Amino acid sequence: MNMDTKHAPIGIFDSGVGGLTVMREIMRLLPNERLVYFGDTARVPYGSKSRDTIIRFSRQIVHFLHTKQVKAIVIACNTASAYALETLRREIPEPIIGVVKPGAKTAVSVTKNGRVGIIGTEGTIKSQVYSDYIHELNPELTVIGRACPLFVPLVEEGLLHDAVTDEIAGRYLDGLKRENIDTLILGCTHYPLLRSTIGRIMGDQVKLVNPAYETAVELRDMLAKQDLLHTGLSEPTRDAYQFYVSDDASRFRSFADSILPFSIDCTVQIPIEEYEAQ
Amino acid sequence: MNMDTKHAPIGIFDSGVGGLTVMREIMRLLPNERLVYFGDTARVPYGSKSRDTIIRFSRQIVHFLHTKQVKAIVIACNTASAYALETLRREIPEPIIGVVKPGAKTAVSVTKNGRVGIIGTEGTIKSQVYSDYIHELNPELTVIGRACPLFVPLVEEGLLHDAVTDEIAGRYLDGLKRENIDTLILGCTHYPLLRSTIGRIMGDQVKLVNPAYETAVELRDMLAKQDLLHTGLSEPTRDAYQFYVSDDASRFRSFADSILPFSIDCTVQIPIEEYEAQ
Structure with missing residues (x-):
C-alpha cells in the first residue's frame, strides 16, 4: 500500500444529515483522516423506500465517492446499510462498512x-x-x-x-x-x-x-488491518472535511452546524443521479 | 386539432400518492378522458426540498409524460405547482396547469x-x-x-x-x-x-x-377552449388509466386503492432520473 492511498480520504454517506452523528465519532476517533461526506438531501428519506431503489441510489453515491478517490467507504445510514451493503461490497474494490x-x-x-x-x-x-x-x-x-x-x-x-x-x-x-x-x-x-x-x-x-461510536471503532480496526490508516500526526484542518449534498446546501449547513464541533463553510451541491454505473 | 390529439391522454403528476385525490376529481368530471398518472415515490416528499431540485424533478417527469404523448399536463402537487409550473409552461408546447x-x-x-x-x-x-x-x-x-x-x-x-x-x-x-x-x-x-x-x-x-375539484374544472375549461376535449361518449374502461411510479409499485397500489373508486391492477415502475431534457 503506497502513501498516496493512506492519505486518500474516507467516504461517508447517508440519506441526509443523520449520518453526521456517525461522522462526528469518526472525526473524534480518527483525527488524522480526511473525510468526504455525502448527504442525499434531494431524495431523503430512505426509510420507507424499496430495496431496489435504495441500492440504485447507493450505487450512484459510491460512484460519486470514487471521483474523490476514497480509500474506504462508510454507509452511515441504517436503511442503506441494511439494503445495499452486501451488494456494494461485491461491486467495488475498496473496503466498505455499514452501521448495522x-x-x-x-x-x-x-x-x-x-x-x-x-x-x-x-x-x-x-x-x-x-x-x-x-x-x-x-x-x-x-x-x-x-x-x-x-x-x-x-x-x-x-x-x-x-x-x-x-x-x-x-x-x-x-x-x-x-x-x-x-x-x-x-x-x-x-x-x-x-x-x-x-x-x-x-x-x-x-x-x-x-x-455510531462502534462504527468508528470498526472503521479504525479495518483500516489498520489493511494498512490504510493515515499515519501522519498533524491535527486536521477544516479543509480535511468535504461536504456534498444533492439538494440545496444551506439547509444542510444549519443542521450540520448543530451536530458538528465546527461550522461548515462550504458544502457543494451535486447532481447525484448523473453518477451512474461506469 | 386532429382527432388523434383529442384522444391522447392527459398526464397528471405528484411527488407520490397525494395527487390521486386530484386524479379522482378529474375522473369524475371528465369520464371520457384517458389519464396517465406519475407518482415520484422514490423521491417523495417534495415539500421540504429546494426550488431548483423540484424544477429538475418536474422537468424529468414532464419528459417522461411526453413519451406517453399526452395532450395536456396537470401538476397535482402543490409544491411542484408552486415552484415549477411557470418554468415548465415556457418550456413545453402542450397546456399545463397546477393546483395552486x-x-x-x-x-x-x-x-x-x-x-x-x-x-x-x-x-x-x-x-x-x-x-x-x-x-x-x-x-x-x-x-x-x-x-x-x-x-x-x-x-x-x-x-x-x-x-x-x-x-x-x-x-x-x-x-x-x-x-x-x-x-x-x-x-x-x-x-x-x-x-x-x-x-x-x-x-x-x-x-x-x-x-382538487377546482383543478378538474379548470382542466375541463382549458381543454374545451383549446378544442382538446375528448368528444367520445363511451364510459372509460380501466385501461383508460395508467399508473407509473419511481419506486416499488406495491406500496403505491395499496394507498391508491383506498383513494380511487376501483383497484389498480397494473402500476409500472420507471427510472425517472433517466428522463433528462432532450
Whole structure:
C-alpha cells in the first residue's frame, strides 16, 4: 500500500444529515483522516423506500465517492446499510462498512438476558438485517424489531423534548417494554437525538446502543488491518472535511452546524443521479 | 386539432400518492378522458426540498409524460405547482396547469371578510405563490400562510383521527385561528384526508377549500377552449388509466386503492432520473 492511498480520504454517506452523528465519532476517533461526506438531501428519506431503489441510489453515491478517490467507504445510514451493503461490497474494490454490524456486535456484548430490541425505519426493520447479524454472532438471542416512522419527521421538526414525541414514543415502545428486553439498538442515525425520551420510557434497566461510536471503532480496526490508516500526526484542518449534498446546501449547513464541533463553510451541491454505473 | 390529439391522454403528476385525490376529481368530471398518472415515490416528499431540485424533478417527469404523448399536463402537487409550473409552461408546447391557481381562485370567491388562510408544505408556503395568485385576483385580500410539515407523515402513518394529530393540528392552526380568517385553503394534496380534524379546530365559520375539484374544472375549461376535449361518449374502461411510479409499485397500489373508486391492477415502475431534457 503506497502513501498516496493512506492519505486518500474516507467516504461517508447517508440519506441526509443523520449520518453526521456517525461522522462526528469518526472525526473524534480518527483525527488524522480526511473525510468526504455525502448527504442525499434531494431524495431523503430512505426509510420507507424499496430495496431496489435504495441500492440504485447507493450505487450512484459510491460512484460519486470514487471521483474523490476514497480509500474506504462508510454507509452511515441504517436503511442503506441494511439494503445495499452486501451488494456494494461485491461491486467495488475498496473496503466498505455499514452501521448495522457494529451496532449488532455491541448489542450482543451488552445484553445479559439475551433479549435485544431494535428500533429503526420501516426498511431497516423489514430487512431483518440486525436480527440476521445478531444471530450470526449468537443464535440463542431473541431479537424484537419495531419500526418508528414518525421519529425522523419529529426530529426534523425539532420536537426533541415534547409531549407529542413522548406520546408517539410511548406507543412505539410499549410493545418492546412488555418484551422484557435489556438492550435496545437505536437503529437509525436520527434516533440518538431522541435518546433522553427513549431512555426515560424504556427505563434504566434497558441499555441503549448507538451504533455510531462502534462504527468508528470498526472503521479504525479495518483500516489498520489493511494498512490504510493515515499515519501522519498533524491535527486536521477544516479543509480535511468535504461536504456534498444533492439538494440545496444551506439547509444542510444549519443542521450540520448543530451536530458538528465546527461550522461548515462550504458544502457543494451535486447532481447525484448523473453518477451512474461506469 | 386532429382527432388523434383529442384522444391522447392527459398526464397528471405528484411527488407520490397525494395527487390521486386530484386524479379522482378529474375522473369524475371528465369520464371520457384517458389519464396517465406519475407518482415520484422514490423521491417523495417534495415539500421540504429546494426550488431548483423540484424544477429538475418536474422537468424529468414532464419528459417522461411526453413519451406517453399526452395532450395536456396537470401538476397535482402543490409544491411542484408552486415552484415549477411557470418554468415548465415556457418550456413545453402542450397546456399545463397546477393546483395552486384553481385553489386561489376558489378562495377569492369564497371569502366574505377578505381574510384567507393557506396551509401547505414548507416549500409551498415559502414560495408565497398562493398569496401572489390571490393578490392578482384581488389585491385587497389579506393572506396568511402556515407550513404544517408533520401533516404528511401523520397521514402516511394513518393517524387521520388521533389525539396526536389533534394536538399537532391545534398548534399549527392556533395562529391562523387568531387571525380571524373565514377561508382556509388545504394547500397540499394530503390535507383533505385531515379535513375533519382541521374543520373541527377551525370551526364552522371557516370554509375549507380543497383545490382538487377546482383543478378538474379548470382542466375541463382549458381543454374545451383549446378544442382538446375528448368528444367520445363511451364510459372509460380501466385501461383508460395508467399508473407509473419511481419506486416499488406495491406500496403505491395499496394507498391508491383506498383513494380511487376501483383497484389498480397494473402500476409500472420507471427510472425517472433517466428522463433528462432532450
